[in-house]
């Protein structure tokens with residue numbers, strides 16, 4: 001079983017109080033429950049992108065016999081908060097947690113990156129699993145999206161500020177599937193065929209990790 005976590009949610013922008021509420025960040029502090037996410041310059045929102053890619057990835061994994069739990073039931077609700085998302089894989093006994101996002105960086109930067117927690121909060125064994133999951137997803141995605149030109153190294157980045165990754169007790173990553181503010185990435189991410197290609201590589205990476 002794997003948890004797919006489509007970033008953000010369609011109702012977040014209309015609920016600033018709820019999504020701005022502080023929640024544990026897994027690093028001894030707090031951060032906002034959730035955010036609205038970014039969008040392409042043409043207005044295609046990140047929450048819609050992540051939801052669509054998560055459904056496509058789920059369908060591909062289910063077709064390969066993998067049970068999938070989504071962190072939210074639709075693209076119209078509010079939240080859930082990042083700490084709730086991060087706790088989910090441990091609660092359901094998942095083998096892995098994959099957060100799906102699109103970045104909102106300066107327009108000149110392009111490409112994907114896979115983020116891991118630099119805090120290794122669940123110990124060295126889980127951290128090794130996280131590194132293996134990140135490598136499997138990177139090796140799969142690079143067939144359809146180049147590694148990020150503007151962050152990390154070789155399509156990988158390690159950060160301590162992402163609550164869901166800090167709080168997960170299983171191997172856990174965020175995949176920033178591209179920079180929605182970059183014209184080339186935005187074209188791919190706004191195109192159903194581009195999203196299907198991304199989903200096929202995410203599913204391939206998860207399947208490789210599970211083997």
Ligand SMILES: [Zn+2]
Pocket residue numbers: 007008037038046100101102103
């Ligand atoms: Zn995001």
